[in-house]
Amino acid sequence: MSKRSIAQVLVGIDGNTVLFGARKIKTKLITEMHKHGLSEQVQVIETGSIGPANQGVIIGVYPAGEMYGNITEEEVVEFVQERFVKGRPYKKLLLSEKLPAGIDLTAYDSRKTQYLGRIVLDNCGKINPEDIEEYIGMRGYEALGIILKEKTSEEVIKIVRDSGLKGRGGAGFPTGLKWSFTAKVKDTPKYVICNADEGEPGTFKDRLIMEGDPHKVLEGMAICGYAIGANTGYIYIRGEYQLSIQRLEKAIKDAEKLGLLGENIFGTDFDFQVKIKIGAGSYVCGEETALLTSMEGFRGEPRFKPPFPAESGFLAKPTNINNVETFANIAPIILNGAEWFKKLGTESSSGTKVYTVLGHIKRSGLIEVPMGVTLREIIYDYAGGMSSGNFKMTQIGGTAGNLLSSEFLDVPLDFQSLKEVGYSLGSGAVLIMNETVSVVDFIKCCMKFFVHESCGKCTPCREGTRYAYEILDKISLGKGKADDIESLKLLGESMKDSSFCPFGQSAPNSLLNSLSLFPEEYNNLLIK
Amino acid sequence: MTVKEIISKYGNKRENLLQILHDIQNQNSQNYIDEEDINLLSEEMNIPISDIKGTASFYTMYSFVPRGKYIIRVCDSPPCHILGAQTIFDALEKKLGIKEGEITKDGLFTLEGTSCLGVCGVAPAMMINDEVYGNLDEEKIEKILEQIREKESK
Numbered sequence: 001m002s003k004r005s006i007a008q009v010l011v012g013i014d015g016n017t018v019l020f021g022a023r024k025i026k027t028k029l030i031t032e033m034h035k036h037g038l039s040e041q042v043q044v045i046e047t048g049s050i051g052p053a054n055q056g057v058i059i060g061v062y063p064a065g066e067m068y069g070n071i072t073e074e075e076v077v078e079f080v081q082e083r084f085v086k087g088r089p090y091k092k093l094l095l096s097e098k099l100p101a102g103i104d105l106t107a108y109d110s111r112k113t114q115y116l117g118r119i120v121l122d123n124c125g126k127i128n129p130e131d132i133e134e135y136i137g138m139r140g141y142e143a144l145g146i147i148l149k150e151k152t153s154e155e156v157i158k159i160v161r162d163s164g165l166k167g168r169g170g171a172g173f174p175t176g177l178k179w180s181f182t183a184k185v186k187d188t189p190k191y192v193i194c195n196a197d198e199g200e201p202g203t204f205k206d207r208l209i210m211e212g213d214p215h216k217v218l219e220g221m222a223i224c225g226y227a228i229g230a231n232t233g234y235i236y237i238r239g240e241y242q243l244s245i246q247r248l249e250k251a252i253k254d255a256e257k258l259g260l261l262g263e264n265i266f267g268t269d270f271d272f273q274v275k276i277k278i279g280a281g282s283y284v285c286g287e288e289t290a291l292l293t294s295m296e297g298f299r300g301e302p303r304f305k306p307p308f309p310a311e312s313g314f315l316a317k318p319t320n321i322n323n324v325e326t327f328a329n330i331a332p333i334i335l336n337g338a339e340w341f342k343k344l345g346t347e348s349s350s351g352t353k354v355y356t357v358l359g360h361i362k363r364s365g366l367i368e369v370p371m372g373v374t375l376r377e378i379i380y381d382y383a384g385g386m387s388s389g390n391f392k393m394t395q396i397g398g399t400a401g402n403l404l405s406s407e408f409l410d411v412p413l414d415f416q417s418l419k420e421v422g423y424s425l426g427s428g429a430v431l432i433m434n435e436t437v438s439v440v441d442f443i444k445c446c447m448k449f450f451v452h453e454s455c456g457k458c459t460p461c462r463e464g465t466r467y468a469y470e471i472l473d474k475i476s477l478g479k480g481k482a483d484d485i486e487s488l489k490l491l492g493e494s495m496k497d498s499s500f501c502p503f504g505q506s507a508p509n510s511l512l513n514s515l516s517l518f519p520e521e522y523n524n525l526l527i528k
Numbered sequence: 529m530t531v532k533e534i535i536s537k538y539g540n541k542r543e544n545l546l547q548i549l550h551d552i553q554n555q556n557s558q559n560y561i562d563e564e565d566i567n568l569l570s571e572e573m574n575i576p577i578s579d580i581k582g583t584a585s586f587y588t589m590y591s592f593v594p595r596g597k598y599i600i601r602v603c604d605s606p607p608c609h610i611l612g613a614q615t616i617f618d619a620l621e622k623k624l625g626i627k628e629g630e631i632t633k634d635g636l637f638t639l640e641g642t643s644c645l646g647v648c649g650v651a652p653a654m655m656i657n658d659e660v661y662g663n664l665d666e667e668k669i670e671k672i673l674e675q676i677r678e679k680e681s682k
Binding site for chain 1: 541542543544545546547549550582583584586587588589590604605606607609610611642643644645646647648649650651655658660661662663
């Protein structure tokens, strides 16, 4: 019998699946394959997140394109027996019969099979994130090689600018334009910073990007370094993200060994090294100037702008800061061109967006969809519909984001369309809630978060969050009066107008939305 | 490692203070930064004690009071909240016989609330030291605590 490889079993090992014993299952799969003499025909490969986040350990079988979930160590024996010895799908744990073309695991079982493909998560769930060779096999570091040999830094910035890529951290500032600011400044050294301080509740896309394809982030940073004239990059990552830290550390070492990072990259005179800085638990440090203060070893309080980081950032040197997802878009844009990128998404917002979808839905997890997909499509096509009850509301962009009721289900999710209705896209969290959730209780919980995380620098935010929480608490206990509602509105508007940084300015977003969308929920609780 | 050694591992520069504090806390058997270490740090790095404390207290991951060998951090952010985080927290308080921020008599556990841990797909969730636990219910908590206690009694 020929011993060539006939199938690959990919085990998604990420922060979620590790909880359900993904590593043990991988080992068990290997021993079972060995027992049946299948070790050479069926390769068991570790990969990053395959997508679903509430289906236990997820494994994919290629080339058949089957995905299985909730697999336990005990079940592996039967699974291998059924699937590989007898050769038929293991129906019990099958999550999807067939995956859509282009092996897009995230959009599985979706009616949207015309889906164009993934950019950021293209390799996630396909390659072993701890093996640099696999990344290189997917054209990894090719973009870096091309620009170093063939393009000037101005040309690189022009491509990024023409692509229309906007920052994926929340604010949506044009990336190419941002790079050009830092590139123009004469002062040296310059720094590239990757903001991986992902703390917006409900958002874990950056974690899964770093866990699933760490080299893509590093390559994006190196390209940025070349474009703006920086030789050092930092990744500021939250301390809780242990697996991301491990995989990034390994990725940096491996890339340095092959001369893809470090000195004289690709034999040119371009040097670029990447270092990791670990945060210590502070939400506000996701704001770029607070991040800089924290990186410098101080309390992570925001600084006044101007000067902008492009002129005076880390250690008062020119600094360019982008989000993890933004950097992960860079290498594909260089490889495929600005026009290709612009074809995806909407006119005002090119490309795709990675969302973490969660709450009362059937399938929570990570999805990457073109900009402009509606909330309705996300809930009913990608997330499989509501898990229980009826749709009531969604909070997009995390706790600092906006609250949407059912009338917003068909608004395209992109920067411009949301701006037109007075909203912002935010971090990528999509929290879906059914009618069991009390609006007042939910908003109170959001405000509690802000009370805890406010850095205390400015009064509107420090005091405003606390007063808002106290009033919400009073109302939720049935002790509120009609003028409390007016106070909440006034407080929210004042915080929006007068807080020092985007943290305080966005803290009352959902509160204000809820007051106009669900006034009856508040009124019902007031003393009559 | 001594405080001096930790400082030289990262370099005696202000921008390395957070990493240094992480290491100092991690090697303390009671998971905190003690007075003596702060004094040493202040002298070595030439940063006033008040400044070090002011900086460290800004961040939730550092503690100036002894903590249990296992720090239980329960997420209380909205995604976990709507799926029952409060019930989990109450159950832990009851089972451990302590309130938020307290330490069990045997010195094994400290209970803390925390902001989003980034594992919302398996909400409600908590972290015990570096380990994350998700899809929690009372039964699961019981089992997790039991496992740790068993491991410790050996």
